[in-house]
Amino acid sequence: MKTYLIKNAQLVNEGRIFRSDVYVQDGRISQVAENITLTADETIDASGKYLLPxxxxxxxxxxxxxxxxxxxxxxxxxxxxxxxxxxxxxxxxxxxxxxxxxxxxxxxxxxxxxxxxxxxxxxxxxxxxxxxxxxxxxxxxxxxxxxxxxxxxxxxxxxxxxxxxxxxxxxxxxxxxxxxxxxxxxxxxxxxxxxxxxxxxxxxxxxxxxxxxxxxxxxxxxxxxxxxxxxxxxxxxxxxxxxxxxxxxxxxxxxxxxxxxxxxxxxxxxxxxxxxxxxxxxxxxxxxxxxxxxxxxxxxxxxxxxxxxxxxxxxxxxxxxxxxxxxxxxxxxxxxxxxxxxxxxxxxxxxxxxxxxxxxxxxxFDVAERGYIREGYWADLVLVDLNQEQTVAKENILYKCGWSPLEGKTFTGVITHTFVSGHLAYAEGRFDEGKMGERLLFTR
The missing domain is CATH 3.20.20.140 (Metal-dependent hydrolases)
Structure with missing residues (x-):
């Protein structure tokens, strides 16, 4: 799997918002730190954006x-x-x-x-x-x-x-x-x-x-x-x-x-x-x-x-x-x-x-190793730009049914990137369907 370095994000995690970098390797969050200098296959500049689990x-x-x-x-x-x-x-x-x-x-x-x-x-x-x-x-x-x-x-x-x-x-x-x-x-x-x-x-x-x-x-x-x-x-x-x-x-x-x-x-x-x-x-x-x-x-x-x-x-x-x-x-x-x-x-x-x-x-649900931005956890991550707007319309609705009760509504806040188990599945409107998601496991 590719490695990713997310730079300069505002992390929203466990009751705090703080600036940090995140390094993703082998599907996992390998490192969370203020200034990561590791080399990655892809670096994403998240300046001005919020990184959420x-x-x-x-x-x-x-x-x-x-x-x-x-x-x-x-x-x-x-x-x-x-x-x-x-x-x-x-x-x-x-x-x-x-x-x-x-x-x-x-x-x-x-x-x-x-x-x-x-x-x-x-x-x-x-x-x-x-x-x-x-x-x-x-x-x-x-x-x-x-x-x-x-x-x-x-x-x-x-x-x-x-x-x-x-x-x-x-x-x-x-x-x-x-x-x-x-x-x-x-x-x-x-x-x-x-x-x-x-x-x-x-x-x-x-x-x-x-x-x-x-x-x-x-x-x-x-x-x-x-x-x-x-x-x-x-x-x-x-x-x-x-x-x-x-x-x-x-x-x-x-x-x-x-x-x-x-x-x-x-x-x-x-x-x-x-x-x-x-x-x-x-x-x-x-x-x-x-x-x-x-x-x-x-x-x-x-x-x-x-x-x-x-x-x-x-x-x-x-x-x-x-x-x-x-x-x-x-x-x-x-x-x-x-x-x-x-x-x-x-x-x-x-x-x-x-x-x-x-x-x-x-x-x-006792979900194993997900739901947080923590080192060692699966890299399920979402980058959000709160300075962008989006209007729900037929042309951007992805449901198979093709409609939404929210059509015509304009929301401030756009999801720009989504990582699923360390795979960058969605970025700036484009999908990478080269890898499917993982089955959830539970610590019961």
Whole structure:
């Protein structure tokens, strides 16, 4: 592998910003020092730029296998890398669902052959695959995924006895999608009676309500406390749920952690008027009061991780009426840009962004040798120019689906270089696809 010398960067790492050089050799961060004089195959002058550890996105849907008209591991990992995301953890609701060890192994093979970013894949739980779930290796699989709310696909786990067994016997982190199905169905029936087929998109957060989220999340927390499960609740979207989480102990000591997604921080119910199904997702983007509670909870460490729940659908699919328009939106190329927008507004520091998008996922999932700029760690690195602007437009969107709810938005802060496991995968708008990413490993 080539050696790289990054000169004069402003490093954002472990709560500090400081000027430093970084030397990359054999895929690793070989040296971090103020003035490195070693010879390298390529030297990058990072004067005026910020060097961040690569973003680890713990929740994406890259749609392969079975749904590759929407996205695939190659296209979506490429978009991720362009956005500064160097590692991802992908969900099991593909076709077929990833619910056996054989199907899980097949996904890892696709990742090894086609993912430009580092990768891991969740093992999916159902009402009747406990035996397969318990075979999952904690050292090379990111976690077990439970849909406690059907969302997309047919993976709803609603058998209480099965839930008890998974929470009791899971050998690793259990990640859950929490929305109470019975509450949603009752709400849906009311809106069906009122509107028939013409339900307005703005009703989505009333159908997939805050009550449905809290009811399911609180049950998951109760089960985890009962069985001492390592529980991670995905995409928190309500103010109500925040009382379920602690911020008075270090992240590494938490048994119950929570994630917030960029779209729940950025959009609110008023945006349905202009964006409609373009922001329809599960759990729903909700009222301003809920959005207003999420960023403070992130800053005070009740919420631990920032992710995307990147979930592409074709524009044609999204143009259906409410009940047929699928839920999910593509975001992985723009998550860091979104958070830099909050930084430019003075609402979050660069150090906190790095903590929540790089350090915290590494701690939460026990990711081996990633998430920090440390000597000996894998060189997952992102250079950002905060003096440049970028406008999201069709011609620069890399998602296979070809659209974004952020089209027309201009962000200050451009990712200029992305290193994935020491390989310069993206530089100044160009990709080097000569080396794929690495499989994530875990110190459990």
């Amino acid at each position: 690569g973003v680890i996105d713990d929740q994406v849907h890259f749609r392969e296998p079975g749904l590759t008209h929407k996205g695939d591991i190659f296209t979506e990992s490429r978009a991720a890398v362009a956005g500064g995301v160097t590692s991802f953890m992908e969900m099991p609701n593909t076709v077929p669902n990833t619910i056996t060890q054989e199907l899980l192994a097949q996904k890892y093979e696709i990742g090894a052959n086609t993912s430009l970013a580092n990768y891991s894949f969740f093992m999916g739980a159902t009402n009747d695959n406990l035996e397969e779930v318990l075979k999952t290796d904690p050292q090379n699989v990111c976690g077990i995924k439970i849909f406690m709310g059907s969302s997309t696909g047919n993976m709803l786990v609603d058998n209480q006895a099965v839930l008890e067994k998974i929470f009791k016997e899971a050998p690793m982190l259990v990640a859950v999608h929490c929305e109470d199905e019975a509450t949603i169905r009752a709400n849906q029936q009311k809106y069906d009676e009122q509107y028939g087929e013409n339900i307005p998109m703005r009703c989505h957060p009333e159908i997939r309500s805050a009550e449905a989220c809290y009811k399911s999340s609180s049950m998951a927390v109760e089960l985890a406390q009962k069985h001492n499960t390592r529980l991670h609740i995905l995409h928190i979207s309500t103010a109500d749920e925040l009382e379920l989480f602690r911020n008075n102990i270090p992240l590494a000591e938490k048994r119950i952690t929570a994630e917030v997604c960029v779209h729940h921080l950025y959009f609110d119910k008023d945006d349905y008027e202009t964006l409609g199904s373009g922001i329809k997702c599960n759990p729903a983007i909700k009222e301003k009061s809920h959005k207003a509670a999420l960023l403070p909870a992130l800053l005070n460490d009740k919420l631990d991780i920032i992710a995307t729940d990147h979930a592409p659908h074709t524009w044609e699919e999204k143009q259906n009426l409410y009940k047929k328009a699928p839920s999910g939106l593509p975001l992985v190329q723009h998550s860091l840009a979104l958070m830099l927008d909050f930084y430019n507004r003075g609402e979050i520091s660069l150090e906190k962004i790095v903590e929540k998008m790089s350090h915290a996922p590494a701690i939460c």
